[in-house]
């Protein structure tokens with residue numbers, strides 16, 4: 001995952017809520033970019049199917065594949081980014097004082113594809129962990 005090693009610094013830098021907002025903005029930007037690329041890919045596909053000449057066919061086929069592939073990748077990245085942010089946000093409520101997103105990360109542990117963040121409530125100092 002792209003924020004391995006940076007997640008703790010990112011959350012502690014601006015706070016969890018700002019981090020979460022940035023993830024959502026990034027995720028929805030990927031959705032918008034993916035949509036544009038898929039529309040462009042469909043346009044290139046239409047030019048390709050028009051059979052103007054061998055050169056235009058080859059060029060538009062290549063551009064169609066690149067655009068559609070990149071658009072699909074953007075949507076996968078969007079789902080991954082938004083999904084991870086939502087998953088962490090659901091765990092970011094303090095069990096002791098019910099404060100949402102008022103956390104500082106104390107440490108993180110990576111093992112076999114999962115990430116555990118050990119956090120502490122800013123308001124009441126209650127410790128717990130978030131897993132991704």
Ligand SMILES: [Zn+2]
Pocket residue numbers: 094095096097098099121122123124125126
């Ligand atoms: Zn608390």
